[in-house]
Amino acid sequence: MGHGHLTILYRGPLASCDYDCPYCPFAKRRDTPEQLRADRAALERFTGWVRDRRHAVSVLFTPWGEGLVRSWYRRALVELSHLPHVERVAIQTNLSHRVDWTAEADLSRLALWTTYHPGQVPYDRFLGKCRDLAARGVRFSVGVVGQPEHLDAARRLRADLPGEVYLWVNAAEGRTYTDAEAADWTALDPLFAYSREPHPSKGLPCRTGETVISVDGEGTVRRCHFIPTVLGNLYDGSYEAALRPRPCPADICDCHIGYVHLEPLPLYDVFAGGILERIPLTS
Template sequence: MNLSVLYRGPLASCNYDCPYCPFAKRRDSRAELRADRAALERFVDWATRNPDDDRLSVLFTPWGEGLTRSWYRDALVRLSRLPHLDRVAIQTNLACRLDWLADADRRTVALWATYHPGQVGRATFLRRCARLTELGVRFSVGVVGLPDHLTEARAVRAALPADVYLWVNAADGHRYTAEQEADWTALDPLFGYSVRPHTSAGASCRTGETVISVRGDGTVRRCHFVETVLGNLYDGSYRSGLRPRPCPLAACDCHIGYVHLETLPLYEVFAGGVLERVPARLP
């Protein structure tokens, strides 16, 4: 079986203070950081043992910034080397050193990077992207589609290599005029998938069958947005809950959710790069 795992541990601290993020500049206590590290190491041990003999792909989606913590860097290196693991990726702001990636299997590891204007200089962010290119690491770059970000997004798109995909996330609560949508679509031809929620009630979705969400304690849900528990990763009880099932929500408006809807063509668009948001062919 090919199983994609979206892992989110208790980590909630971030070094940035983006006004559109509820976890901006949040600080975890030492006890909370120890708990997050222990939870992540337990998950990596599970993936290494691979008790169910699956082909695995893993995306880390921490509430905070993971790569400023050594245990997330170590986890990506270790997982990338597993013969039964097809992809390991993480959502990150790139606010970390990157030389550790030289120890990872570059055929397997990938980064989903977000540029946050006002939190990091454009030149600094682009230098980090250039380092990823030098290391041969797969990555995508994105930005939140706020009006104040458009000029910076255009500059980053112009500076990035042509084969690096720049994605744009529609800003929560922001209504786009036709002109604004056209501006963002000129940068990201797939912006239309983000700008409007997708009707999902009763729709077929891969989550809960070949895609699962895992919390730090091993609790398994079909995705981050449906609270129904399927079981626990570590006692294997989740396995009996894996089956095709329709989405119970009225709509899905987050990429890590709607990308798995079978009513959308995004598995073909992102073939080979679903978890790291890298299209098979640049639009």
């Protein structure tokens, strides 16, 4: 059991971020030195588990806060990218930190899921980071939250980014879009329709809990970040016996890192080779 390819979404205790986006509950949070030490120890334990695993694995780091400002996340990404059984290692990031550390990574396995937050960072600084990544050959996507006040900045970014870089748009939480508004965002991200409305998911087959799991800093395994039921622990192997196909118990799924794994949606084909970093096959 459990020895096929396993995708892991890892979220440790880190909850601090250097931005204060009004739509995020983790804005400008500061972790204490003790919390940072605990996060670092948890991440290093997880990295060690991946290193010792002999079966294929992909990892997406989805920290509550910003991970790449912390040396241990950069080190983990570099280290995991060099392991032959790691197919992909990626992280969600606001790209506020320098990017030269990527030179140490295996760029055939590393990927970045980056988000542009207008109002938090000067436009030219963010665009410069993107151009730097592209020049280095780093695989990355760029996204924005679909707030009306972000539309002009998003249009500018789409025009200025290299054509092969995918720009995704996340529907703003709780927002209903008119068809005209949706058309504006779809002009930037042809896949915006998947984000526009929450997906009814109750009873539908989903890959989470079978080939995809969520892991926290204690090693607690859940099927995904949004379902609290515990399947076991990563470090004692108890999760393996729980891996099997199971329907979704939630009414809706409204986050890309969740609904991308819903089997009735075609997103494993749309994002083939780029599921974790949100890069569609065509881009």
